[in-house]
Amino acid sequence: MKLKSNVQMSSVGTMGVIYRGLYFFTANFLAALLFFGHASAASVQLTNDPSTGSPGKFAAEEIQREATGKDIAVSITLSVEKHAAGAPQSYRIERQGDKLRVIGADETGAMYGGLDIAEAIRIGTLDSLKSAEHKPHIAKRGIKFNIPLDLRTPSYSDNSTSAQANIPEMWSMDFWHEFIDHMARDRFNVLTLWSMHPFPSIVKVPEYPKVALDDVWRTTADLVEPFNSFSTRGTGMVKPWMLEKKEVVKRLTIDEKISHWRAVMNYAHERGIEVYWFTWNVFTYGTDGQYGITDALDNATTRDYFRKSIRETVLTYPRLAGIGITSGENMDHKDGQSGKEEWLWATYGEGISDALKKQPERKFRLIHRLHETGLQPILKQWSTYPGPFEVSFKYAVAHMYASRAPSFIQKVLPEITSEHRTWLTVRNDDMYSFRWGDPDFARVFINNMPGPDKLAGFYMGPDGYIWGRDFLSRDAVDANGRRQLVWDRQWFSFNLWGRLSYDPTLPDAHFQRLLGARHPMVNAEKLFAASQASSRIIPQVTRFNWGSIDVHWYPEANLSHPKQFKGFYSVRHFMEGKTMPGEEVLSIGQWREQLRDNKRITKQTPPEVATALESDADATLQLLTELRPQAGVTDKELLLTLADYEAQAWLGRYYAAKIRAAIELAEFNASADATAQVTAMKHAESALAHWKQYAAIYDSQYTPQLLNRVGTADIPALTAKAAEDIEIIRSWKPGTRQN
Known part of the structure; x- marks a missing residue:
């Protein structure tokens, strides 16, 4: 191996530890070889093959961070064998003495294997880490995020404290870097962004140019006193008195907004995460009635506007994995379910089809929620959809923290086939405040989900609270002025659900060690x-x-x-x-x-x-x-x-x-x-x-x-x-x- 460059990176920490990095290059292979440790023989040697991509680089950085200052001696290699028989996201760890090799079936698998090693270093189990193969129990493990984009383009949660406070954060890459990194560490690989009508805030439509919104607004109006004036069905979410007290929290052109969301999706891709937009229908927030656009299903202009907006959303965001839709909660139609499905096909279905004619190699998933509609009308109307088509069911209604085996899905499960599998919406409108952590509950809940012949994946999250930065805790800002994420406060519950949905065989002892490593001053068994x-x-x-x-x-x-x-x-x-x-x-x-x-x-x-x-x-x-x-x-x-x-x-x-x-x-x-x-x-x-x-x-x-x-x-x-x-x-x- 020819030494092309020798880069010395040294810093001395509080314990006097010196870290050095050496980078070697050849024509076909790049390896990052990092040495860090005490002046003694103890050191960590890390080699990261370029086949692991950005996900592997992230895992390598996590290993380096965890190993800093630790008195350990080990050689670690991360690589990918793309033609191996392993399932997507799978990996194997091979151990020979103090040599550990992670072989991923893909970049994400290599990242997960590397994160396993980083975690083992953190909790003190590196010596007992054994050779093993790992594959995901549930392929798609997601977060449901009602996203407060702007006063003018609300989600269902926007008449709330946490939503208004978090509007600026949705336009901050610092927030998304932290959030997405948390997702990857906890093995979540799907991010679903839910909005009643996001398009004016995220896309330009050539046929309707005035609809695109510059800048980011929120309201300073009191929302407490008029609370009962808000519908729980999504209508009337933006009221004149709210607009009268608007606050411009960020100056952004629509082009800058598009660049922002492309950057978010690219960053998610670098962590093995797919991004989806989900909508309720029919809402036209942000259009301000321009061009004659209304919420009426029989409005031809509205149909055309939606079709063009969907087309442009698909074309504008090459990293967007798909769209999820709801045949409600503002879709009264004289022809009932068939009329609603016809409207959705004419807008979303045709809009996606228009885009895919320009990008015929692209796979673009459509997830149709089984909400205020039925499976058979859906399948009849959407039989010619040009891509993966799946449905979604509200698994525990609004309360994931209730039963370990919710029974509601049993009535529709016989109709679900391997061709059109279901996602599970796992709603958490139970625990907005507290730190929750019972792996036995989560493990049984996950094992009781349908099998892979019927289950595409799940996404969990609240409708009544925003999993953004923490504006609920009194002590959420650190000495450097950083406000913690809700994920930081409830880290243990996120870790349980993400890790166990990837591997439900992880024992309680593993999570007890996690708590113990986080809080070493107390007895871990009693804390658990x-x-x-x-x-x-x-x-x-x-x-x-x-x-x-x-x-x-x-x-x-x-x-x-x-x-x-x-x-x-x-x-x-x-x-x-x-x-x-x-x-x-x-x-x-x-x-x-x-x-x-x-x-x-x-x-x-x-x-x-x-x-x-x-x-x-x-x-x-x-x-x-x-x-x-x-x-x-x-x-x-x-x-x-x-x-x-x-x-x-x-x-x-x-x-x-x-x-x-x-x-x-x-x-x-x-x-x-x-x-x-x-x-x-x-x-x-x-x-x-x-x-x-x-x-x-x-x-x-x-x-x-x-x-x-x-x-x-x-x-x-x-x-x-x-x-x-x-x-x-x-x-x-x-x-x-x-x-």
């Missing part, structure tokens, strides 16, 4: 146990008090929409509530009926739900008493994490006491037994005390926030609502509810 126990609380209560969509249930605040549903759930609501369909859990009404009829009870009863909540809460609080003396004061993230666990424990105690109060209220209603009323009162008083504890901890870490589906979530202010249960019980008249 506290994470698991606290993380069981919200799934347990959501299975019992089921509210299917995000408008109906936000468990961190015991809230639903104040006008369209129940607002803050009262003890009466819990007494009358329904459990999650398909779960082995009885509501209070069902349980009392089975008791009355002397039926054999095989499902979890309301008292057992309360006991389970109490058990997990008590276990969490006990573990915290053991962990906190070890924690010290220097690991700020650890202290915040422990407080999150404690908050969830008090929330669990609140829900347990509330359920017990509802049980006794049901008895008092049926029997007029004054003892039951007194007991219900005592439970309600206990619930209030638990809520106050919860509110104090929550308020110490998080600010009140406006959520687009349930209104303002101000936990301390909701204490007054929690107190109303006592008066409800005190003034209850037996027989008010007829069982």
